[in-house]
Amino acid sequence: MKDKSSILVAELNRKDEKIWSVFYDRFYAALCVYVAKILPVPDAVEDLVQDVFISVWESRRTFTDIKELTNYLYRVCYNNALLYIRNNQIHDSILNSLAKDEDSQDEDMVYVLTVKEEIIRQLYVHIEELPAEQRRIILMRIEGYTWDEIAERLGVSINTVKTQKSRSYKFLREKLGDSFYSILLCLFF
Known part of the structure; x- marks a missing residue:
């Protein structure tokens, strides 16, 4: 498919x-x-x-x-x-x-910023493909909430949040590839 x-x-x-x-x-x-x-x-x-x-x-x-x-x-x-x-x-x-x-630093920085913007754009495209609960958890994490705060706000157990987080990470890793995924972990999570 x-x-x-x-x-x-x-x-x-x-x-x-x-x-x-x-x-x-x-x-x-x-x-x-x-x-x-x-x-x-x-x-x-x-x-x-x-x-x-x-x-x-x-x-x-x-x-x-x-x-x-x-x-x-x-x-x-x-x-x-x-x-x-x-x-x-x-x-x-x-x-x-x-x-x-x-100088080479400026050129490298423009390239890095462009790549970063594209990776972030791709991330959000793939986040939209997640099931609703997983999408909500990942977006809250990007907004800066801790895993405990997410569980509390959604009224679910921390284990539910961790399970959904793991499933989301697996999906995003498959969609983005390991190299992009590693960069995203540093940026957001």
Whole structure:
């Protein structure tokens, strides 16, 4: 049985209009945040991201999986932001400031932040796939509640919370892979 990401990619490849809003909701905000870090022109950020979505729709390109689609979206957003800077003659001041700041630590930090945002986005997508009780427990943990506080607020035993937590972690580990999952444990849990 296909997971939701595989279905999304397959339907997107077929240009299914019904899936378009799901695709848009899943990526739009994250891509806007990413482009805003590159392009300090707030009015242009949303237009640029929307243009990327239009180009995906109009393109004959197909994607094999969600990773390929995600990489494509970020790469096109990055390239289009640089083209915008160049074409609108605002690049001198921006590129000069980037050149001053462009040591390997800054590049690494931008990459790390981008990867972190994408991992977090994927986490929330998969949390939505959890059964309601597990989803509620994980979201409360992300909000900062201790396991004991979660049990008390939900009116269940700590053992119930621990069982649901274990099931949720197992599901998320399977969906995200061990490397992403390890990073998430450090970030949230």
